[in-house]
Amino acid sequence: MIVITGGAGMIGSMIAWHLNTVLNRDDLVIVDRMDHPDQWQNLVHRQYAQYLDKDELFARLHNASGVEAVIHMGAISATTERDFNKLVQSNIRYSQQLWDWCAEHGVPLLYASSAATYGGGEQGYSDAHDAVATLRPLNGYGYSKQFFDQWALRQQAQGRPCPPRWYGFKFFNVYGPNEYHKLRMASVALHTFNQFREHGTMQLFRSHLEGYEDGMQLRDFVYVKDAAAVVCHFLQQAAPSGLYNIGTGKARAFRDLATAVMHSMNREPSITYIDMPTDLHGKYQYFTEADMRKLRAAGYTQAFHSLEDGVRDYVQHYLMQPDPYC
Numbered sequence: 001m002i003v004i005t006g007g008a009g010m011i012g013s014m015i016a017w018h019l020n021t022v023l024n025r026d027d028l029v030i031v032d033r034m035d036h037p038d039q040w041q042n043l044v045h046r047q048y049a050q051y052l053d054k055d056e057l058f059a060r061l062h063n064a065s066g067v068e069a070v071i072h073m074g075a076i077s078a079t080t081e082r083d084f085n086k087l088v089q090s091n092i093r094y095s096q097q098l099w100d101w102c103a104e105h106g107v108p109l110l111y112a113s114s115a116a117t118y119g120g121g122e123q124g125y126s127d128a129h130d131a132v133a134t135l136r137p138l139n140g141y142g143y144s145k146q147f148f149d150q151w152a153l154r155q156q157a158q159g160r161p162c163p164p165r166w167y168g169f170k171f172f173n174v175y176g177p178n179e180y181h182k183l184r185m186a187s188v189a190l191h192t193f194n195q196f197r198e199h200g201t202m203q204l205f206r207s208h209l210e211g212y213e214d215g216m217q218l219r220d221f222v223y224v225k226d227a228a229a230v231v232c233h234f235l236q237q238a239a240p241s242g243l244y245n246i247g248t249g250k251a252r253a254f255r256d257l258a259t260a261v262m263h264s265m266n267r268e269p270s271i272t273y274i275d276m277p278t279d280l281h282g283k284y285q286y287f288t289e290a291d292m293r294k295l296r297a298a299g300y301t302q303a304f305h306s307l308e309d310g311v312r313d314y315v316q317h318y319l320m321q322p323d324p325y326c
Contacts, residue, residue, distance in 0.1 A: 001027045001066050006074030008032035010179040013042040018228040031057050036181035041325050072111040084140045091144035103161035113168040116142030126291045127245045138283040167234045172247035172290050176224030177318045177326035192261040193319050201270040202258045214273040215255035218287045220247035223310030239298035247290025248304045260308050264315035
């Protein structure tokens, strides 16, 4: 049995998709708390044994047996969350409780960290453990992920109880099916599709940083199917415990992403530029690019979708279909 927290979220439900369709596994326990009224649709195509509310999990784990792994994707993932007390409870304390249970019961733990831990990228994007202490996240969400990463590394360094294998995944800019409940926090790919379909143009942020043209802010965009495949690789294959980037290793511009979406809709692109919201000033990454050497050294050899191929699959096989859910 595999427990997936955040299993009704974008990445969690796509990990369940990979387990169902690629690995033929349906002995899954999906754990979440759905805040959006349509989020349940992320699960309608999935096969799983049980659904639990996030507050039910630890009572069920108390006498549980046969848990093969815990895949912990559940979190407050909004980079704009200002209540740090909420981030502490959801992103730190809940994760620490799962760590302790996995350590006590000898169960591997695979959890979601974030590229938001890298902040503005001044220290680069290496997932080497000796670089973690130098990072300076730009928002409370990023810091909550950084805090847990550092805490996990301390448990290991100080010889405290740890899961037999543990992996923290620093997801870069993930886009793809089943993100529809994320609203403002959804990917620019989804926003482009919706805006272009409704208004005939896509609005991108003007640049407020010298050296970057409007729309040419760069991110490492990774298709959610690739992100799920990496997580499931670590479920199957033993590798050194620790932190791993999940990106493509190739930064692309927001303008490239928006253009790819509009081309996938078989229409001529149209982009307009708007000022960045004030709540993002000083908290916005202008460049991210995952260092992928550690992941490759851990034995992951599969190719990642190019931006154009991933967007085409997303738009044509999901967003343009009557049922967009994977």
